[in-house]
Amino acid sequence: MDPRSASIVAPASSGRVIAAGTAWLAVYVAARWAVALGDLADVARLAAAFMPLFAFYWFVAVVRRELRNADELQRQVQLEALALAFPTSMVVLMTLGLMEIFHGGRLDLPLKDAWVALPMIYGVCLAAVRYRYR
């Protein structure tokens, strides 16, 4: 028996990935709150502003570890989900950008938060691909 089989039984989006994603989201919300407080020193605000990056790096490390244990179908699902999510994200972000250009910047779209759409699109694409192989 393959010694890795015990860790292969669960799909790649196991509890560890969800926990790491939730932890990163909590750090992000806390960082935004800390930066918005305004009465922190510049260095502390800078540290708080970039804290989500470190949390996200940890999240990526957890995902990489899970993917190493994933089997060939799970890897194919991830690859197809990314292949679908990338052009979909391009379309969404391009649409927002073109709308902003068309309206001469008057729409004031929250583009600094546009990245939030990327994991959401990826999640939808992942669910769609998983459904196909169900």
Next chain:
Amino acid sequence: MRSDVRERRQQREWSQADLAEKLGVSRQTINAIETGKYSPSLELAFKIARLFKVRVEDIFEP
């Protein structure tokens, strides 16, 4: 790709989880192979054939 993995598994009274454990893959992968939604890699196809003690072409059909 068509295969008779399900028939051979059922003949041995193995569940999908049993076969998945023997092959070192997830149960979802076994299900996808049995329903023809996923074509396994050569490596996995040979593993399956070896497990059932037959040739690859006896199990899989393009």
